[in-house]
Amino acid sequence: MADNVVLRVERLGFAYPECAVLEDVSLAWPAGLALVQGDESSGKTTLLRLLAGELAPRSGEITLQGVRQRTDPAAYRAQVFWQDPRSTALDELTARQWLAGLPAQHARWDAAALAAHVEGFSLEPHLDKPFFALSTGSRRKVLMAGGLASGAALLLIDEPVAGLDKPSVNYLVQVLGRAAAHPARLVAVAHYEPLPGVAWGRTLTLARAR
Template identity: 30%
Template sequence: MHDFATALREPRLSPCCISRNGTRPDNPSCSVRCRPRSGRCRLAIVHLIDSTMLRFENLSKRFGERVIFQGLHHASGAGCVALCDENGSGKSTLLGILAGAIDADEGEVWLDGHSLRTDALKAKSALAYVPDDCMAYPFQTGRAFLELVASTKKTVVDARTLDFAHRFGLAPHLEKRFEQMSLGTRKKIFLTATMLGEPAVVIADEPGNGLDAAARAVLIDLFRNLAKDSAVFFSSHDLQLARACEAKVTSFADLGMAVCGVVGLRSPVTRPSMATSTGRDCARAWRP
């Protein structure tokens, strides 16, 4: 245990320097000077890397002269994480970056081990994304959207997915166009789509917005089920919802001082008083 804890804090060790079998490969692109570790420590580190589904390092974003955030780090496997922070802090911007809908100024995101920057097709195939407004396709019906997502994931809209749709009360709305739906109905359809294709990573921006008490209960059940096998990362201003989903609660301050992969590198985070967010292009995130 002491060796593993020391390795996690070791500022000289980089994830790129560890191979899948726990040894140090010859990596000419790595500028970090690495020291060998004990066998038990190396195996523990490799197990941590293998189980990580969502990881981002050194993420930074600014709009003009305004810094929204910088130096954000996070790594997680299966389970729920809720980003709870003040309005205007940049939550939607961060989630848009994690979904590939917004470009970061610096840093990198990995979804199920695939880089959004260098391997976007494989990264997005592991992703389910629920944006804040859920208005990607105004003229598309709810049923057509579910079928499109299923086709993208190389699967079908199965009975389990339809069961959640019915529990959300979507039966009368599936033939409506998105432009005819309320925010809550659009949100329910995008949430239902997270059941398709067994995504490794689920990103959801304020998933409880527009939902009544009955729909929130279905959402909680959905996230608890997804979290058994997927990394669910969502933003919310509602701590009660986060706790009901059995989520680990985090903030921008935590992400700015979080463990960087398996290293213990720490980086300060700039917290602006207000942050503006560009419109989310969720079609870009859904489309590989």
């Protein structure tokens, strides 16, 4: 795109039946690394789910690489990688089975990158465990390894360091540092605060809706 914007959000609004969560959110993010930060119940995960196409906005428009989510949802979702780390949908699959199914879903899948992330996150001993048997940290590491290898134009990561051991946090910081320089991919991370050692290209701070 001429203005280098990968993801554009215009006046996005969303409310659950019991409360409003997001009001009039707008952003224009280029390739690289973006942080969505805020306190508990400020809407961080909700925003990621909206950007993934998992939730439908009440108002506003989301455009990824020129594709409007509202008018061409299938083409939009084909460019996104999102897995909710709290979901139980993958529980009966082993990590290896889930990872083996990803190349068919992502045209820019990078097998060499997956191998590097499996090593970097020390995942080899856990690949044949079902997701329900993985610790919180191991589950997140498997999901991030798959996402980072997917080649998706938009990679969404929610609370990446929950349950991670120190070496894995250090590896993640290195990986995010490399992602910051990617010319055609946006990695958007939701976290309570900036991660030490990570240079965020863009930051969106959400406040709890009143």
